[in-house]
Amino acid sequence: MNPTEIDWEKLSKILENHQQEKWGLIPLLQKIQESFGYIPPETIESIAETLNLYPSQVQGVITFYAGFSTEPKGKCVLKVCRGTACHVKGGKNILRLIKNDLNLEEGATSPDFQFTLETAACLGACFLAPAMMVGREYYGKLNPIKVASVLGEHRKEKGED
Secondary structure, eight states, X not given: OOTTSOOHHHHHHHHHTTTTOGGGHHHHHHHHHHHHSSOOGXXXXXXXXXHTOOXXXXXXXXXXXXXXXSSXXXXXXXXXXXXXXXXXXXXXXXXXXXXXXXXXXXXXXXXXXXXXXXXXXXXXXXXXXXXXXXXXXXXXXXXXXXXXXXXXXXXXXXXXX
16 A cells, blocks of 8 residues: 555544543554554544544644654654764764665655655764664664665565565
């Protein structure tokens, strides 16, 4: 299924489990994003109705937290650290390598929705500098060979190579 097509039946099942739980907005948004890969803007009204909130309240939470996205992201979200330790140890070169390898700019998603490239002010893994994350997994002490290996592994998951 195309990531931009919404499975309304799937959404309804998620919403049913959160009826009238105002306190449950963030866990509900997390569940929707986990299921769809993002929070489709068209679902905001349904989310608000389910929790007896205004759509603007739901939108406000989505835009406040950087972890939520209303744009489809790739299967593999790469976050390259831009923190001081990573910068000093070559993080800028790592980012350049990844941009060139994936032919992506920061914030962009590949046309096949396999990769999204992002940067973070700090990943909190200074001892691994330079570091990046793919999904929730950290990769550190990066060099061109390690970067190629990590990207190659995630391409294999798709069935390329």
